[in-house]
Amino acid sequence: MRHLFDDDEQAAARLAEIRRIACGGEAVYQLGADVPVVDVTSGYARWSQTYDNPGNPLIHLEQPVVWSILDALAPGAALDAACGTGRHARRLAELGHRVIGVDASPAMLEARAALPQATFRDGDLSALPLEPASVDLVVCALALEHVADLGRAIAELSRVLRPGGHMVLSGLHPAAAALGGAAYFQDAAGGAGVVEGYGHLHGDYLNAFQQSQLAIQQCLEPRIGPAEAAMQGLATQFIPDATAAAYIGLPGALIWELVRG
Ligand SMILES: C[S@@+](CC[C@H](N)C(=O)[O-])C[C@H]1O[C@@H](n2cnc3c(N)ncnc32)[C@H](O)[C@@H]1O
Numbered sequence: 001m002r003h004l005f006d007d008d009e010q011a012a013a014r015l016a017e018i019r020r021i022a023c024g025g026e027a028v029y030q031l032g033a034d035v036p037v038v039d040v041t042s043g044y045a046r047w048s049q050t051y052d053n054p055g056n057p058l059i060h061l062e063q064p065v066v067w068s069i070l071d072a073l074a075p076g077a078a079l080d081a082a083c084g085t086g087r088h089a090r091r092l093a094e095l096g097h098r099v100i101g102v103d104a105s106p107a108m109l110e111a112r113a114a115l116p117q118a119t120f121r122d123g124d125l126s127a128l129p130l131e132p133a134s135v136d137l138v139v140c141a142l143a144l145e146h147v148a149d150l151g152r153a154i155a156e157l158s159r160v161l162r163p164g165g166h167m168v169l170s171g172l173h174p175a176a177a178a179l180g181g182a183a184y185f186q187d188a189a190g191g192a193g194v195v196e197g198y199g200h201l202h203g204d205y206l207n208a209f210q211q212s213q214l215a216i217q218q219c220l221e222p223r224i225g226p227a228e229a230a231m232q233g234l235a236t237q238f239i240p241d242a243t244a245a246a247y248i249g250l251p252g253a254l255i256w257e258l259v260r261g
Pocket residue numbers: 040044081082083084085086087088102103104105108123124125126140141142143146147183
């Protein structure tokens with residue numbers, strides 16, 4: 001109903017659809033899917049086998065924006081913090097960086113494709129296994145929403161970055177999170193779940209940056225387009241027009257480029 005006031009025809013179509021589904025007995029949403037919220041460890045243990053499958057709308061939106069930032073940076077020592085299966089680590093290695101990947105999920109680290117020119121370690125965002133000021137670039141993608149204490153994680157990312165070094169952070173946009181967006185996954189056994197998350201707002205980030213000597217270079221908020229709206233699983237399958245009306249134009253990702261003071 002986002003278009004209730006700006007497009008009468010669209011609003012009428014959506015209302016007719018709601019009436020049909022809710023009152024007409026149509027079995028569109030009587031699917032009986034159980035989607036529990038699960039903790040980070042068990043969630044990524046299950047998601048690890050399917051994480052690299054194509055069709056993740058947030059990755060589709062986020063990746064070209066993050067890579068356009070990375071492409072412009074000089075190679076050096078780069079940390080991919082909460083690297084998961086190594087999506088950005090691989091890109092950093094291709095760009096000539098000496099890459100260290102750190103993640104708290106052994107299953108995600110095991111599921112990554114071979115990347116001999118990088119080093120990978122178990123480790124938590126709250127206590128990274130790196131020396132202070134030891135890297136030129138920090139990337140932390142799609143992970144900070146799983147951390148309750150945002151300030152502590154950003155302080156830790158900042159601690160390992162040398163003065164003048166760049167940091168690139170990405171996550172689900174707070175507007176999308178506020179509307180129910182979450183780290184939804186389907187596992188290899190056909191089950192589904194949502195990894196628990198915290199909807200950090202812009203102000204939470206700004207406070208954390210200020211406390212960690214991080215200056216903002218760019219704040220990018222790419223909007224969901226038709227391609228990402230077509231990746232919304234069952235919603236796309238059963239009610240494609242309503243799904244497009246609900247998603248297209250909403251900010252989907254929040255991406256920061258920062259410099260350590
Ligand atoms: C959505 S995946 C993102 C993986 C990768 N950065 C990417 O963008 O494809 C989130 C990752 O964050 C990791 N993670 C979550 N909380 C963490 C923490 N406190 N410390 C380290 N890793 C964490 C998970 O294990 C998972 O691999």
